[in-house]
């Protein structure tokens with residue numbers, strides 16, 4: 001299912017960020033057809049910085065909770081693969097075992113830093129990163145969609161260099177290229193898409209160029225748009241407002257109409273299924 005979304009240049013797909021089972025269930029209920037297990041959002045919800053402070057096993061555990069909470073395919077942000085080719089293929093194998101549908105690996109050095117922070121974003125050597133991709137492909141084959149993400153624009157490289165990298169990563173077996181940018185306009189990703197001509201499909205993350213209408217991506221035959229961190233950021237505002245109000249009023253009465261009723265929690269986590277199962281297995285007669 002994820003392959004059909006990420007690897008199609010005919011129809012634009014959208015992946016919604018999830019960082020735990022609850023955010024995954026909410027995204028599915030809203031109608032999204034696929035999820036992005038965001039490194040930034042997962043790290044933030046665990047109280048870590050998006051600088052490989054969370055371990056790969058912590059990531060895998062969260063992904064398992066996401067996978068178990070929805071029927072949607074999950075593309076996992078695998079950062080740089082947590083090391084060399086060996087760490088990357090181990091991560092990919094474990095993610096596959098836990099039910100992930102795809103992994104995105106970026107051509108950064110370990111530890112990475114969030115793309116929107118700081119000036120230092122050292123890139124991995126093309127051959128070394130291509131080895132990471134080949135190792136993952138050899139390990140998980142067609143069972144796991146492999147998205148190669150280049151941080152070359154983030155690192156300030158010229159378009160020619162970005163294209164050379166993308167070709168090397170496609171040669172290494174990437175099913176799609178994620179081109180990342182931190183500009184406030186889509187110009188550089190659209191220039192990439194034009195020059196790249198969809199040798200393999202293109203995935204984008206318009207966090208900073210959020211004003212661009214999605215029609216521009218359809219016109220450019222982009223395959224997939226990732227809304228990368230919006231549930232996590234929405235939750236921060238909602239939780240902050242609730243905390244501010246409760247501490248100021250020393251009570252919870254005024255907040256009640258503004259928060260999810262408990263029934264919604266029970267629905268999202270399918271307590272009705274548990275009740276039916278109790279009748280079936282505890283009280284069959």
Ligand code: SPV
Nearest residue numbers: 038039040115205207228
């Ligand atoms: C993430 O969601 O963790 C990403 C996308 O990698 S970004 O934070 O935009 O770099």
Ligand code: MG
Nearest residue numbers: 038039040077
């Ligand atoms: Mg990330």
